[in-house]
Amino acid sequence: MDESNNTSRSKREIAKLITQIENGAELTPPHSEATVVGVTGAPGSGKSTLISAMARALVDKGKKIGVIAVDPSSPISGGAVLGDRIRLNFTHENLFFRSIATRGMRSISKSAYTIAKVLGASGYDMIIIETVGGGQEDYEICAISDLSLLVLCPESGDSIQMLKSGIIELADAIVLNKSDMEGSEIFYTMLKNSFPEKHIFRTVALYSKGVDELTSFMLSWKSVEDHRKEAAIRSFLAMMLKEELFSGFLKENRDVFEENVRAVAKREKEIYEAIEDLMRAKHKL
Amino acid sequence: MSLRVMIAKPGLDGHDRGAKVLARALRDAGMEVIYTGIRRTPSEIAEAAVEEDVDVLGLNCLSGAHMSLFPKVIEELKARGADDIIIIASGIIPEEDSEKLKALGIREVFGPGSSVKEIVDFIKSLDKSRNG
Numbered sequence A: 001m002d003e004s005n006n007t008s009r010s011k012r013e014i015a016k017l018i019t020q021i022e023n024g025a026e027l028t029p030p031h032s033e034a035t036v037v038g039v040t041g042a043p044g045s046g047k048s049t050l051i052s053a054m055a056r057a058l059v060d061k062g063k064k065i066g067v068i069a070v071d072p073s074s075p076i077s078g079g080a081v082l083g084d085r086i087r088l089n090f091t092h093e094n095l096f097f098r099s100i101a102t103r104g105m106r107s108i109s110k111s112a113y114t115i116a117k118v119l120g121a122s123g124y125d126m127i128i129i130e131t132v133g134g135g136q137e138d139y140e141i142c143a144i145s146d147l148s149l150l151v152l153c154p155e156s157g158d159s160i161q162m163l164k165s166g167i168i169e170l171a172d173a174i175v176l177n178k179s180d181m182e183g184s185e186i187f188y189t190m191l192k193n194s195f196p197e198k199h200i201f202r203t204v205a206l207y208s209k210g211v212d213e214l215t216s217f218m219l220s221w222k223s224v225e226d227h228r229k230e231a232a233i234r235s236f237l238a239m240m241l242k243e244e245l246f247s248g249f250l251k252e253n254r255d256v257f258e259e260n261v262r263a264v265a266k267r268e269k270e271i272y273e274a275i276e277d278l279m280r281a282k283h284k285l
Numbered sequence B: 001m002s003l004r005v006m007i008a009k010p011g012l013d014g015h016d017r018g019a020k021v022l023a024r025a026l027r028d029a030g031m032e033v034i035y036t037g038i039r040r041t042p043s044e045i046a047e048a049a050v051e052e053d054v055d056v057l058g059l060n061c062l063s064g065a066h067m068s069l070f071p072k073v074i075e076e077l078k079a080r081g082a083d084d085i086i087i088i089a090s091g092i093i094p095e096e097d098s099e100k101l102k103a104l105g106i107r108e109v110f111g112p113g114s115s116v117k118e119i120v121d122f123i124k125s126l127d128k129s130r131n132g
């Protein structure tokens, strides 16, 4: 497949290329200098609303912006409702917004990285990836982004959980969204005190408040090598490797796998017995 | 390969319970469904359909403005070279409008009284013919 840089691709052509990547086409991610920004945080914290406001501000500053919004696939039907576009209140020739489903992955889809590179090679200056936002372990995104933002809001009870460890350690900056809500002042002070070395921004995404400051920061960001990145990369590589090994396993053993799923569901087998049987199937390969 | 479907609501009508119910039913049938939200212009809908590379575009309109809005969506898709996207329509659409819309290229029209299941089954049948 043609993987060369091509800034004259039409949106239609880019969109078709993304579909092929999603459907498993072999494509070496093209080289791209575009900044990749990962946005994570609990569902409902305002990621999509914030991305819409950021995209508007960046497009108004003359930038070409790509957005990849990831939502979970249903483990039952394999389908998905991709609803992040609901928060996007404009379209623009310099904005490319694509919704994708996790298709079996945990937080970001396998193809998100390649799609980001393709958008970069097609002339987009900055690529923003919205993750599913599973929780504190949702940090693979930090491995494939130059800048990672963690979105918190005063109302989310689990943000207290996030403060302990995991994503909050790895994110390059924190955005305290919904600053119009009660308790945001106290929450902000607490964040400042707990993470004095972190960039912390306050926004009201709904009204684009604080978004100019945030986008200026994004545009001037130079990612630095540091030890935090290693942890994210380890986690991302492990995830990708598991995925590769598992799909190799499934290719040969789909029937055995499904039999075991059914047997455990029907309580004919204990779950650990199923694991043992599957491991035996694996060694027979 | 999942079929990609976009559900869009052109115009000023702000009732989207039906659209959301349909989106979930399509998900349960294994499709990836993009919902655009309410009050989108025909050009926004066409732009979104291109970016999302959907196989099927479902237009829903309850305000009665379908005869002016739906043809505009078709035009906007043509202008983007995306007139191969299959369009279906639902809403409060009288029989005579239905025929006119089909003549303009809308594949199927689901008027009042159509069930969600009918729409899901129809889109599923499109998927079968797509995969040969």
Ligand SMILES: Nc1nc2c(ncn2[C@@H]2O[C@H](COP(=O)(O)OP(=O)(O)O)[C@@H](O)[C@H]2O)c(=O)[nH]1
Residues within 6 Å of the ligand: A041, A042, A043, A044, A045, A046, A047, A048, A049, A050, A087, A133, A177, A178, A179, A180, A181, A203, A204, A205, A206, A207
């Ligand atoms: N009060 C307030 N509500 C917001 C703000 N930003 C987003 N919301 C609302 O929070 C809800 C979830 O937003 P969404 O962007 O979908 O969150 P996501 O799940 O993280 O992508 C929506 O109802 C938004 O309107 C904000 O700054 N202030």
Ligand SMILES: [Mg+2]
Residues within 6 Å of the ligand: A047, A048, A049, A083, A084, A130
């Ligand atoms: Mg979202």
